[in-house]
Amino acid sequence: xxxxxxxxxxxxxxxxxxxxxxxxxxxxxxxxxxxxxxxxxxxxxxxxxxxxxxxxxxxxxxxxxxxxxxxxxxxxxxxxxxxxxxxxxxxxxxxxxxxxxxxxxxxxxxxx
Amino acid sequence: xxxxxxxxxxxxxxxxxxxxxxxxxxxxxxxxxxxxxxxxxxxxxxxxxxxxxxxxxxxxxxxxxxxxxxxxxxxxxxxxxxxxxxxxxxxxxxxxxxxxxxxxxxxxxxxxxxx
Numbered sequence: 001x002x003x004x005x006x007x008x009x010x011x012x013x014x015x016x017x018x019x020x021x022x023x024x025x026x027x028x029x030x031x032x033x034x035x036x037x038x039x040x041x042x043x044x045x046x047x048x049x050x051x052x053x054x055x056x057x058x059x060x061x062x063x064x065x066x067x068x069x070x071x072x073x074x075x076x077x078x079x080x081x082x083x084x085x086x087x088x089x090x091x092x093x094x095x096x097x098x099x100x101x102x103x104x105x106x107x108x109x110x111x112x
Numbered sequence: 113x114x115x116x117x118x119x120x121x122x123x124x125x126x127x128x129x130x131x132x133x134x135x136x137x138x139x140x141x142x143x144x145x146x147x148x149x150x151x152x153x154x155x156x157x158x159x160x161x162x163x164x165x166x167x168x169x170x171x172x173x174x175x176x177x178x179x180x181x182x183x184x185x186x187x188x189x190x191x192x193x194x195x196x197x198x199x200x201x202x203x204x205x206x207x208x209x210x211x212x213x214x215x216x217x218x219x220x221x222x223x224x225x226x227x
Contacts, residue, residue, distance in 0.1 A: 001173075001174075039213055039214065041214070043157075048207060048217035048218065048219055048220055049157065049207075049209075049214075049217055050217070051213055051214065051215045054213045054215070060213075060215065090156075092157055094157075094214060096214070100159055100161065100173040100174075101147070101159045101162075101214075102159060103149075103156060103157040103158065103159060104156075106157070
């Protein structure tokens with residue numbers, strides 16, 4: 001199985017500041033079709049996860065441009081600029097290149 | 113709009129079975145597979161597997177082979193997760209998710225296992 005290592009586990013931030021979350025995979029996430037199926041989700045307290053970024057760098061519908069994704073191969077990053085209160089929660093990466101799909105362990109974005 | 117609506121919370125004893133439903137609306141049910149995800153209390157997301165909604169074929173992640181069953185009622189656009197012989201470690205919230213990007217999620221079902 002592909003192991004997804006997400007860091008840090010906890011990320012204290014100030015409102016208006018910037019946050020960066022890393023996700024590393026144990027093998028390349030480049031599919032045989034050339035696409036890379038690495039996605040990012042935010043789970044707010046008491047809610048279901050919601051898709052933020054799909055295929056490394058594409059913002060899902062309605063996601064503000066404060067969120068950006070980058071990376072390739074096995075190394076990926078989610079950046080959040082100008083952090084707002086509604087950005088707080090748990091962030092997860094997910095790979096859907098390989099079966100079984102696997103999630104990163106999560107990063108809790110919280111106020112400093 | 114696309115919605116996945118799951119059944120309500122469950123309280124079960126060890127050794128019992130539980131059946132959780134996930135009703136899809138707003139799209140053609142057989143267009144997307146249905147995934148199942150477990151979240152134990154205070155823990156992260158764990159992929160359980162998926163069911164092909166066209167063929168009904170389930171595929172289970174290794175940790176979920178044996179006591180876990182995915183099945184469909186296609187005429188009702190509904191997917192089910194059944195857990196047999198419940199154990200304490202099955203106590204969790206179970207989500208269904210669909211779409212090619214896991215872009216649609218149910219609200220989750222909390223299963224409590226207590227004697």
